[in-house]
Every structure is written in structure tokens, then in C-alpha cells.
Amino acid sequence: xxxxxxxxxxxxxxxxxxxxxxxxxxxxxxxxxxxxxxxxxxxxxxxxxxxxxxxxxxxxxxxxxxxxxxxxxxxxxxxxxxxxxxxx
Amino acid sequence: xxxxxxxxxxxxxxxxxxxxxxxxxxxxxxxxxxxxxxxxxxxxxxxxxxxxxxxxxxxxxxxxxxxxxxxxxxxxxxxxxxxxxxxxxxxxxxxxxxxxxxxxxxxxxxxxxxxxxxxxxxxxxxxxxxxxxxxxxxxxxxxxxxxxxxxxxxxxxxxxxxxxxxxxxxxxxxxxxxxxxxxxxxxxxxxxxxxxxxxxxxxxxxxxxxxxxxxxxxxxxxxxxxxxxxxxxxxxxxxxxxxxxxxxxxxxxxxxxxxxxxxxxxxxxxxxxxxxxxxxxxxxxxxxxxxxxxxxxxxxxxxxxxxxxxxxxxxxxxxxxxxxxxxxxxxxxxxxxxxxxxxxxxxxxxxxxxxxxxxxxxxxxxxxxxxxxxxxxxxxxxxxxxxxxxxxxxxxxxxxxxxxxxxxxxxxxxxxxxxxxxxxxxxxxxxxxxxxxxxxxxxxxxxxxxxxxxxxxxxxxxxxxxxxxxxxxxxxxxxxxxxxxxxxxxxxxxxxxxxxxxxxxxxxxxxxxxxxxxxxxxxxxxxxxxxxxxxxxxxxxxxxxxxxxxxxxxxxxxxxxxxxxxx
Numbered sequence: 001x002x003x004x005x006x007x008x009x010x011x012x013x014x015x016x017x018x019x020x021x022x023x024x025x026x027x028x029x030x031x032x033x034x035x036x037x038x039x040x041x042x043x044x045x046x047x048x049x050x051x052x053x054x055x056x057x058x059x060x061x062x063x064x065x066x067x068x069x070x071x072x073x074x075x076x077x078x079x080x081x082x083x084x085x086x087x088x
Numbered sequence: 089x090x091x092x093x094x095x096x097x098x099x100x101x102x103x104x105x106x107x108x109x110x111x112x113x114x115x116x117x118x119x120x121x122x123x124x125x126x127x128x129x130x131x132x133x134x135x136x137x138x139x140x141x142x143x144x145x146x147x148x149x150x151x152x153x154x155x156x157x158x159x160x161x162x163x164x165x166x167x168x169x170x171x172x173x174x175x176x177x178x179x180x181x182x183x184x185x186x187x188x189x190x191x192x193x194x195x196x197x198x199x200x201x202x203x204x205x206x207x208x209x210x211x212x213x214x215x216x217x218x219x220x221x222x223x224x225x226x227x228x229x230x231x232x233x234x235x236x237x238x239x240x241x242x243x244x245x246x247x248x249x250x251x252x253x254x255x256x257x258x259x260x261x262x263x264x265x266x267x268x269x270x271x272x273x274x275x276x277x278x279x280x281x282x283x284x285x286x287x288x289x290x291x292x293x294x295x296x297x298x299x300x301x302x303x304x305x306x307x308x309x310x311x312x313x314x315x316x317x318x319x320x321x322x323x324x325x326x327x328x329x330x331x332x333x334x335x336x337x338x339x340x341x342x343x344x345x346x347x348x349x350x351x352x353x354x355x356x357x358x359x360x361x362x363x364x365x366x367x368x369x370x371x372x373x374x375x376x377x378x379x380x381x382x383x384x385x386x387x388x389x390x391x392x393x394x395x396x397x398x399x400x401x402x403x404x405x406x407x408x409x410x411x412x413x414x415x416x417x418x419x420x421x422x423x424x425x426x427x428x429x430x431x432x433x434x435x436x437x438x439x440x441x442x443x444x445x446x447x448x449x450x451x452x453x454x455x456x457x458x459x460x461x462x463x464x465x466x467x468x469x470x471x472x473x474x475x476x477x478x479x480x481x482x483x484x485x486x487x488x489x490x491x492x493x494x495x496x497x498x499x500x501x502x503x504x505x506x507x508x509x510x511x512x513x514x515x516x517x518x519x520x521x522x523x524x525x526x527x528x529x530x531x532x533x534x535x536x537x538x539x540x541x542x543x544x545x546x547x548x549x550x551x552x553x554x555x556x557x558x559x560x561x562x563x564x565x566x567x568x569x570x571x572x573x574x575x576x577x578x579x580x581x582x583x584x585x586x587x588x589x590x591x592x593x594x595x596x597x598x599x600x601x602x603x604x605x606x607x608x609x610x611x612x613x614x615x616x617x618x619x620x621x622x623x624x625x626x627x628x629x630x631x632x633x634x635x636x637x638x639x640x641x642x643x644x645x646x647x648x649x650x651x652x653x654x655x
Binding site: 007043 | 158166198383
């Protein structure tokens with residue numbers, strides 16, 4: 001299991017588009033991916049779960065990946081957050 | 089006549105197609121255990137049908153709308169959307185219809201209760217999915233929005249994302265809704281497709297009936313039921329006017345911003361969000377004359393970090409792709425409060441602790457912002473502008489902080505634009521009066537007329553009782569504008585203007601006459617301003633400005649300027 005913390009830098013929070021990009025990205029990994037935010041645990045593969053958490057700008061998020069591709073999952077998801085899930 | 093809020097301009101004639109929500113009776117039944125699989129299957133099939141329908145709509149849309157639909161589809165595919173519904177069937181033995189009703193409602197509730205307005209609005213998306221799934225379960229026939237008769241005016245309580253995605257725009261001549269605001273999805277979509285639209289029309293779906301012949305005015309928000317010949321004629325005249333104005337302005341899309349006698353000026357946009365830069369470019373802005381940086385601070389519960397500011401500035405720089413973009417440093421305090429700054433209440437906020445005064449008092453705020461702008465300057469042509477400068481000391485102090493930031497970045501081997509331009513707002517009379525001195529110590533001016541007027545005539549902008557005294561036509565205001573422009577030109581620097589006055593066609597001839605170099609305004613005023621400038625003769629404008637400078641009364645100035653532009 002690997003984990004790391006990031007801070008959400010998207011001014012508008014984790015809205016529909018970035019939330020769906022995150023869930024889509026998380027869905028490509030075999031590992032279970034959890035986000036810990038404001039005392040809540042969120043399944044990163046569930047777009048509804050992410051949206052329902054209402055994560056706002058400047059919030060600290062802990063990412064936890066557990067599974068065979070955990071290292072890659074963690075680094076890709078961190079990268080996604082850094083780019084605010086903009087399409088490349 | 090009905091009245092609402094016009095959100096997309098234009099005139100529309102046509103027949104009403106009502107999109108009314110069907111009222112269904114959902115009965116609660118208890119199903120036998122052996123039927124559970126069957127009920128689960130029904131729900132899955134209904135949902136799959138809805139997903140398929142939505143996916144087929146994706147083919148003819150692009151851009152932001154496609155992104156929204158993509159997110160919408162992902163919500164439908166998320167197993168947790170129907171996990172409550174499945175539980176209701178498996179554990180409580182509800183029938184499919186009732187299980188969908190309660191299962192979806194629990195998800196809707198989570199979103200409804202969120203304090204984030206945007207997220208709360210997503211509850212409507214899920215409600216919409218629920219209604220469509222129920223529609224499938226009840227085998228209801230829906231109005232085929234992809235094939236409408238010509239001249240249809242859609243009347244609805246509110247249009248959902250899924251409704252608007254499949255609309256047959258060719259045949260729609262107007263949209264009327266009971267709910268929604270200027271920036272709701274429907275309004276934005278209507279403006280994109282240039283369809284007249286009116287929102288906030290009370291009881292529209294009750295008063296208007298299917299097939300009603302109506303006419304709507306998307307500018308004024310007026311709806312005429314069975315319009316008389318007289319009303320029709322008036323609206324047709326208006327429609328022609330709007331059309332010809334639009335066609336006329338489009339001619340200036342690819343023209344230079346130059347007067348008939350060859351004096352070139354810059355037409356820039358004022359923006360408040362990074363994404364507005366795209367709107368500015370669509371409206372042919374040649375640069376950004378004012379990026380208000382307050383959005384970064386207002387949307388946050390704490391001071392925005394250097395990193396988040398850098399990301400935002402970099403985004404604008406990249407969108408503007410080499411075009412000049414002037415970022416105004418934090419202009420807050422006094423009337424615009426931020427909780428985390430813990431500012432004291434003041435008796436005269438407009439004369440108080442705000443903007444550059446606050447930033448120089450708390451240099452760490454300014455440093456964070458300047459470092460972010462400098463770092464972003466490696467990705468485009470950025471410029472820095474300090475607001476509320478009233479003396480040379482303030483400018484020197486602010487520039488010292490900037491030098492410190494540059495040194496830090498040099499030591500950290502971070503690249504930035506070494507020649508980044510530094511300018512100031514001229515919005516305080518004292519700055520206008522010593523403009524020639526200030527001009528020697530910076531690279532450009534931008535006149536902020538909104539504050540300059542209020543400080544010159546001592547009239548608070550928002551005070552209705554004295555609003556008559558607040559006027560850009562006051563000879564003293566014009567003298568100060570002239571002072572600023574002349575001061576800038578003596579030192580060979582550029583003078584711009586980023587107040588509302590810069591986009592007013594009646595004021596532009598005077599500004600051209602006084603020699604203003606850069607006009608920055610709301611994006612949607614740019615084409616009109618270019619048209620105005622293309623039709624001016626700078627020499628005549630110079631004569632006009634000499635004449636205006638001699639005048640004593642604001643009324644006379646206003647009268648003369650309106651006469652000039654209408655001649």
C-alpha cells in the first residue's frame with residue numbers, strides 16, 4: 001500500500017468534469033484507490049462518490065492505492081491532480 | 089403579455105411546444121422473492137437504454153457541452169448510482185418503479201444538501217436521470233426533441249442537460265422557461281446557438297398551451313400571446329435592426345483597430361476569470377488590459393498559494409498565446425472583504441486600507457502573487473499592474489518587492505520574463521496630477537475611470553441618491569484623463585484605460601483625440617468599439633478634445649460628445 005497527500009489547486013473545486021476525469025483515470029488501475037478528505041473516505045473510481053464529497057479548492061487530499069499497480073496508480077493520479085485533470 | 093428575464097437576445101415567432109413533466113403514480117408493491125432477479129433486470133435495462141440514448145446524442149456535440157455529457161454518462165455508469173435501488177429491491181422487496189423512486193431520491197438528497205451551489209445543481213442531473221429511467225419503466229412516449237416542426241418555441245419549467253443536448257436547433261425560434269438564470273446551462277446554450285431565450289417567467293407552463301402562437305423578445309423578456317398585427321410589425325422592425333447591427337459588427341471582426349487617418353490603437357478586454365480569456369479572444373480582443381486577480385482570493389477560505397496562482401496565470405498566458413495580458417495585483421479591502429484577512433471595519437472604506445496599501449503593509453501577500461506572476465511570465469506576455477497608487481513612494485516600494493522576487497527566482501534558477509512590464513492604475517486624482525513624475529518610473533499607465541470619477545467628484549459609486557453627480561463627462565475628470573495621457577507620452581510610455589468609459593462609443597472620440605493608446609473593456613463591447621474607431625478621423629477628434637477641454641459643464645460635454653458621434 002502506498003499513499004501521499006496533495007492539495008486541490010483547481011479554483012472551482014472538484015467539479016463534474018475533473019471528477020469524471022479522476023474516476024476514469026482511477027478506473028484504469030487494478031488497485032483499490034481511496035481518497036481521504038475532511039474525515040471522509042471516498043472510492044476514487046466512483047464519480048458520484050467524488051462529487052458527493054464536494055471537495056473544495058485548497059483542500060488537502062490523501063490518496064491511498066493498494067494493489068499490484070499501486071505505485072503507477074499513485075503517481076498518475078497525483079499528476080492528474082497537478083494538471084487539474086486537463087485533457088492533454 | 090407575459091414578462092420574464094431576457095437572457096439571449098433576438099426576436100422569435102412561433103408555436104408553443106410544452107415540455108411538461110408527466111405526473112406518474114408510482115405504487116409501492118411488495119414482490120415475491122422469485123421476482124427479485126426480474127425486477128433488477130428491468131432497472132438495469134431501463135438505465136442501459138437511457139445511457140445508449142445519451143451516447144448517441146454525444147455524436148453531434150463538442151467542447152464544453154460534450155464534457156458535461158461525458159460526466160453525465162459517467163454518473164449513469166457509476167455502480168453506486170443504483171446501489172440503493174438494488175438494495176431496495178433485494179432487501180425490501182420493492183417493485184422496480186418504487187425502488188428507483190426511493191433509491192435515486194436518497195442520492196439526490198446527498199447533493200441537494202451540499203453547501204456548494206454547483207454541486208447542489210447536480211441533484212437536478214440525477215433527478216433527470218431518475219425521470220428518464222422511470223419513463224422507460226412506464227414505457228412512456230416522449231416528445232422527440234430531435235425532430236421538431238419549424239418555428240417551435242419550447243416552453244418548460246426548466247430544460248435539463250439531456251433536453252438541451254438533443255434539441256433540434258434548426259427549428260427552434262425561442263425558449264421560455266420558468267426557472268434558470270443568466271448563466272444557467274440553457275441560457276449559455278441559447279446564446280451559443282443565437283436562439284432568443286427568456287427565463288424566470290412565472291407559471292409559463294400553466295398559462296401557455298401547446299400550439300399557442302406567441303412572439304418573444306429575448307432582449308426585454310417580453311412574451312406576446314397571439315400577437316396583434318401591430319405588435320408583430322413592431323417586433324419585425326426590431327428584429328431587422330438587431331440583425332443588421334449584428335451583421336454590421338461582424339464586418340469589423342478581422343479589421344485593424346485604426347482610425348480613418350491611420351492612427352492605430354489597441355482594443356483589449358477586461359476579464360475576471362482565466363476562462364474568460366477564451367471569450368475575449370472570440371470577441372477579437374487584441375490583449376487583456378485588466379485581469380482582476382480577486383477571483384483567486386474570493387473563492388478561497390485561505391490565502392491562495394503561489395502554486396495555485398501560478399497555475400491560473402499560466403492558463404491565461406497560454407490561452408492568450410503571446411498577446412499582452414495585464415494582471416492587476418490584489419485590489420481588495422475596504423468594501424470588498426475577505427474573512428481570512430481579518431480586516432477591521434472602517435468608517436470610509438473607499439478611502440481606507442485597501443489594494444496596494446494593504447499589500448505593502450503585508451508584503452508577504454504581494455510577494456506570493458508577484459512570484460506567481462513572474463513564474464507564469466515564462467509562458468506568455470504578462471505585465472504587472474499596481475492598483476490605487478497615489479504617490480511615487482508607493483510605486484517605488486512595490487517595485488522593490490518585485491525586485492526581491494526576481495532575485496529570489498534568479499537564485500532558485502527559475503525562469504521568467506526579465507523584461508516584464510510594470511505599470512500602475514491611474515485612479516486617484518493625486519496620481520493623475522503627478523502623472524509626468526510617475527511615468528518616469530514605470531512602463532505604462534491604465535486609467536481606472538470608475539474610481540477616478542468617484543474620487544474626483546467625491547461621489548460614492550453605489551449611492552443612488554447622488555448618482556446624478558457621478559459622471560465621466562465632468563470637465564475635472566476629463567482634465568485628469570488628459571493629464572495622465574500627456575504625462576505618459578512625455579515619458580514615452582503607453583497610456584491605456586480599463587474603466588467602463590473606454591468602451592462607450594460616445595466617449596471614444598474624445599479619448600482618441602486626447603491620444604489614448606489602449607482601450608480595455610468588456611469583451612462584448614469590442615466589435616462595437618472597433619467600428620467606432622474605424623469611422624473616426626483622429627485629427628477631427630483632436631479638435632473635438634480641444635473644444636471639450638474648454639467646457640465648464642458636464643451636461644454640455646455630454647451633449648457635444650453625443651452630437652459628435654451621431655453626426
